[in-house]
Amino acid sequence: MTISLQYCHITVNDLDESLAFYRDGLGFEVLNDVASGRFRWVTLGHSAEPGPELVLSEPHAGRSGADGDVLQELLVKGVLPMTVFSTDDLDATFERVRASGAEVLQEPTDQPWGPRDCSFRDPSGNMVKISQAPKA
Numbered sequence: 001m002t003i004s005l006q007y008c009h010i011t012v013n014d015l016d017e018s019l020a021f022y023r024d025g026l027g028f029e030v031l032n033d034v035a036s037g038r039f040r041w042v043t044l045g046h047s048a049e050p051g052p053e054l055v056l057s058e059p060h061a062g063r064s065g066a067d068g069d070v071l072q073e074l075l076v077k078g079v080l081p082m083t084v085f086s087t088d089d090l091d092a093t094f095e096r097v098r099a100s101g102a103e104v105l106q107e108p109t110d111q112p113w114g115p116r117d118c119s120f121r122d123p124s125g126n127m128v129k130i131s132q133a134p135k136a
Helices: 015-025 065-077 090-099
Strands: 007-011 029-036 039-046 049-057 083-086 103-110 116-121 127-132
Touching (some): 015 029, 015 049, 015 090, 090 116, 090 127
Parallel strands (some): 083 127
Antiparallel strands (some): 029 039, 116 127
16 A cells, blocks of 8 residues: 655635745646635646645635634744755755745755755745755
């Protein structure tokens, strides 16, 4: 039996603004853009490289009003769990994301536990970390 991650949900305030970060800054492709009533879900990934896909949605999409309000409050506080990506060229990825206008939280840094990483906030305030494994 095998099991693998298929989707990772990221809650955002504005889907179009977030697309500029995840698509243009990080280089993901829009795989699906689905409307349902007044909400929509956008799925991003790499068509040539199957793997987990990101699903962007607003706090109230598919949730009760009360649950959406709580999620919105956590999003505004910037306390939702961070998302961590890996890359084989941290410096180039950092420059591409910074050029997209993203808020830099940490420039590329060698960590004492091994990887080299950097971090940003997406337009909704979610922390995004990008890591590069140590070179062997």
